[in-house]
Amino acid sequence: MKELPVVDISAFVKPDSSFEDKEKTAKHVHKVCSEIGFFYLVGHGISDEVVNGAHTQAREFFAQPKEVKDEISIRKSPHFRGYQCLGENVTKSKRDWHEAIDLYKDVPPNDSNPIHGHNQWPEKPENFRSFFENYDQQMDKLGRSVMRAIAMSLGLEEHYFDKYINDSYMCMRIINYPPLSDAAEQKEENVGDSCGVHCDYGLLTFVNQDSTKNALWVQDQSGEWISANPLPGSFTVNLGDMLKLWTSNLYQSTPHKVIHTNSKAQRTSIPYFFEPNFDAIISPLPLSDSLFEGKKKPEPFQPKKYGDHLTSKVLGNFTFGDTLVKKGYN
Numbered sequence: 001m002k003e004l005p006v007v008d009i010s011a012f013v014k015p016d017s018s019f020e021d022k023e024k025t026a027k028h029v030h031k032v033c034s035e036i037g038f039f040y041l042v043g044h045g046i047s048d049e050v051v052n053g054a055h056t057q058a059r060e061f062f063a064q065p066k067e068v069k070d071e072i073s074i075r076k077s078p079h080f081r082g083y084q085c086l087g088e089n090v091t092k093s094k095r096d097w098h099e100a101i102d103l104y105k106d107v108p109p110n111d112s113n114p115i116h117g118h119n120q121w122p123e124k125p126e127n128f129r130s131f132f133e134n135y136d137q138q139m140d141k142l143g144r145s146v147m148r149a150i151a152m153s154l155g156l157e158e159h160y161f162d163k164y165i166n167d168s169y170m171c172m173r174i175i176n177y178p179p180l181s182d183a184a185e186q187k188e189e190n191v192g193d194s195c196g197v198h199c200d201y202g203l204l205t206f207v208n209q210d211s212t213k214n215a216l217w218v219q220d221q222s223g224e225w226i227s228a229n230p231l232p233g234s235f236t237v238n239l240g241d242m243l244k245l246w247t248s249n250l251y252q253s254t255p256h257k258v259i260h261t262n263s264k265a266q267r268t269s270i271p272y273f274f275e276p277n278f279d280a281i282i283s284p285l286p287l288s289d290s291l292f293e294g295k296k297k298p299e300p301f302q303p304k305k306y307g308d309h310l311t312s313k314v315l316g317n318f319t320f321g322d323t324l325v326k327k328g329y330n
């Protein structure tokens with residue numbers, strides 16, 4: 001059984017690392033990002049207390065009655081933020097069997113874009129908001145560290161990406177998956193997977209999985225599905241479409257899905273999507289031809305504003321009317 005590679009990022013997290021250590025890590029990052037784009041990240045410096053605390057908060061929220069959770073329903077938010085009940089998220093016309101809270105960078109609402117606005121926070125658990133605001137800060141810092149490794153892995157100056165990510169447009173989903181068998185028992189119609197096959201939109205996704213096995217699956221370049229079983233002490237990390245585009249397809253954004261069948265227990269998972277600044281202009285990186293090792297370097301793409309890419313994805317995800325449906329990752 002194939003396993004995902006492990007990347008130790010400590011050389012970019014510790015303040016006093018040598019250039020040689022960073023180069024060694026960057027070389028490994030290059031191999032992993034060009035071959036599969038999915039890996040376990042260790043040496044990240046985020047404490048167990050914070051990693052595990054996210055699951056404690058999530059479980060406490062989702063254990064509440066539906067009416068309580070619906071107080072922060074996404075249907076009440078003009079900015080696509082809040083709680084989605086079970087089956088409300090749809091991927092490729094099938095309902096995903098999960099419930100979630102969607103959070104984005106908290107910004108004052110303005111007319112320039114409907115996504116901009118405030119998050120909806122639950123009343124309980126009491127310190128849910130402060131916990132996840134702190135979580136965001138720590139993950140943002142980690143995202144910037146990994147992007148320094150990625151810059152070096154591409155032969156760019158370590159701080160090349162800094163100005164594109166210093167005001168990153170955070171996206172986060174706090175997800176609860178009941179077993180898929182519940183949907184069948186409850187005779188729910190049109191249910192697909194726990195989360196259907198998709199690639200993520202942005203740069204890097206840091207998935208904080210609980211200990212449930214055989215739920216998250218990753219498709220490698222040969223088409224084989226590999227289990228991304230949680231590795232204790234790690235984040236499961238994948239690259240998103242924006243990083244693939246930015247690197248002229250040198251790095252992979254890898255299809256993945258969640259199928260939670262094996263257990264009677266609920267599974268919680270908290271993907272943190274590390275994104276560029278909303279206004280960042282993404283244009284082809286100045287990459288050396290030698291990086292492509294015989295592969296044809298694609299024609300340069302037209303520069304685009306990251307915020308426009310995100311907006312088209314998020315707006316494209318929703319159908320309004322009586323049936324607001326989040327269409328997931330179509």
Ligand SMILES: O=C(O)CCC(=O)C(=O)O
Nearest residue numbers: 173195207216258269271
């Ligand atoms: O639940 C997971 O572990 C991953 C979820 C996911 O891929 C996503 O929300 O983009």
Ligand SMILES: [Fe+2]
Nearest residue numbers: 198199200256
């Ligand atoms: Fe994903």
